[in-house]
Amino acid sequence: MPTIQRKEPMNAPAPSKKQQRIYRVAVIGGDGTGPEVIREGQKVLEAAAKVEGFSLAWEPHDFSGARYLRTKELVSDKDIETLRKADAIYLGAVGHPDVQPGILEHGVLLKLRFALDQYINLRPVKLYPGVWTPLRDKTPEHIDFVVVRENTEGLYTGSGGFLRKGTPDEVALQSSINTRKGVERCVRYAFDLTRTRTRKKLTFCGKTNVLTYAHDLWQRVFQEVAKEYPEVQTDYAHVDATCMWMVKNPEWFDVIVTDNMFGDIITDLGAMIQGGMGIAAGGNINPQGVSMFEPIGGSAPKYTGKNVINPLAAICAGGMLLERLGEKQAAARVEQSVMRLTPQLKSLAAGKMGYSTTEVGDLVARYVAEASAQ
Ligand code: IPM
Ligand code: MN
Numbered sequence: 001m002p003t004i005q006r007k008e009p010m011n012a013p014a015p016s017k018k019q020q021r022i023y024r025v026a027v028i029g030g031d032g033t034g035p036e037v038i039r040e041g042q043k044v045l046e047a048a049a050k051v052e053g054f055s056l057a058w059e060p061h062d063f064s065g066a067r068y069l070r071t072k073e074l075v076s077d078k079d080i081e082t083l084r085k086a087d088a089i090y091l092g093a094v095g096h097p098d099v100q101p102g103i104l105e106h107g108v109l110l111k112l113r114f115a116l117d118q119y120i121n122l123r124p125v126k127l128y129p130g131v132w133t134p135l136r137d138k139t140p141e142h143i144d145f146v147v148v149r150e151n152t153e154g155l156y157t158g159s160g161g162f163l164r165k166g167t168p169d170e171v172a173l174q175s176s177i178n179t180r181k182g183v184e185r186c187v188r189y190a191f192d193l194t195r196t197r198t199r200k201k202l203t204f205c206g207k208t209n210v211l212t213y214a215h216d217l218w219q220r221v222f223q224e225v226a227k228e229y230p231e232v233q234t235d236y237a238h239v240d241a242t243c244m245w246m247v248k249n250p251e252w253f254d255v256i257v258t259d260n261m262f263g264d265i266i267t268d269l270g271a272m273i274q275g276g277m278g279i280a281a282g283g284n285i286n287p288q289g290v291s292m293f294e295p296i297g298g299s300a301p302k303y304t305g306k307n308v309i310n311p312l313a314a315i316c317a318g319g320m321l322l323e324r325l326g327e328k329q330a331a332a333r334v335e336q337s338v339m340r341l342t343p344q345l346k347s348l349a350a351g352k353m354g355y356s357t358t359e360v361g362d363l364v365a366r367y368v369a370e371a372s373a374q
Pocket of ligand 1: 105109110264296
């Protein structure tokens with residue numbers, strides 16, 4: 001076992017040159033193509049670590065549908081305590097065709113997000129050079145925004161139940177939970193992020209005309225917090241209109257803040273306009289704790305083991321992970337290298353890239369190393 005030196009708390013001053021930066025990264029390859037894409041991501045992150053002078057101590061964990069089928073085990077409270085000690089978590093995908101829907105979602109992904117209080121789901125929607133978008137006449141200058149999705153409340157808490165289940169009089173309830181604290185911390189995060197961006201425009205995406213309790217709270221919090229950020233331009237769009245504008249005028253958006261369910265839906269639309277699941281990455285962030293980074297595309301079982309899946313989403317998630325660790329230069333190298341590669345790919349779709357999974361990883365890792373010479 002290597003001697004592990006814990007990184008100082010997040011956002012602590014940069015360590016002196018002599019001090020070694022070693023980060024413990026828990027790795028959950030998961031199911032399907034998850035392990036393949038994470039392997040390429042690790043390759044790229046290792047290359048970035050080498051040129052930037054830090055090291056990554058990988059700690060593999062097997063949380064997956066495959067393991068669940070063998071052992072009936074999901075993520076236990078003890079597992080959570082282990083993961084809490086990591087500096088970051090790198091997740092491939094969890095999802096297995098033989099496991100009934102809901103079990104892995106609640107037992108692994110949502111368990112991790114909730115137990116580790118990763119209350120922000122950060123999803124950049126950025127069209128990279130040379131990438132095909134289904135939106136005609138839109139180029140990288142039109143598609144460059146970030147969705148801040150609330151990640152621990154709303155319709156996702158599992159609050160609800162059945163009455164008279166299985167009878168003709170059955171009632172199903174599923175409540176959207178919106179707490180003042182939960183909404184406020186999410187909205188504040190969005191304002192803090194918006195303030196660091198060039199355009200400084202924050203749009204609250206809701207449905208205030210129908211969700212007259214839940215989104216009334218959101219709107220009041222949004223307007224109150226806005227007063228503390230006079231430099232941020234604020235805007236509002238209903239969720240249905242947001243979908244319309246994301247297609248027609250994506251350039252209107254800089255940062256969007258929204259609840260858990262709407263954020264889930266609009267970020268799939270976002271993934272499509274940025275070129276598809278091959279490139280869409282996200283971070284489950286606990287600004288005070290351990291955060292988890294993942295390609296948002298799922299386990300794609302039919303491509304498993306064929307060396308055809310696009311690892312760029314996982315690589316981009318790895319770039320976000322480095323950013324979160326405070327390794328901003330390394331993160332920038334990763335993004336620049338991805339942007340150097342995208343114009344050379346025939347497509348971002350699995351099997352149609354013109355390169356294999358491992359070739360894409362090798363190329364990005366090489367570009368990361370070359371960027372250091374500049
Ligand atoms: C996502 C996924 C998850 C979600 C599912 C798998 C529970 O769709 O990360 O967007 O709804 O959050
Ligand atoms: Mn989703």
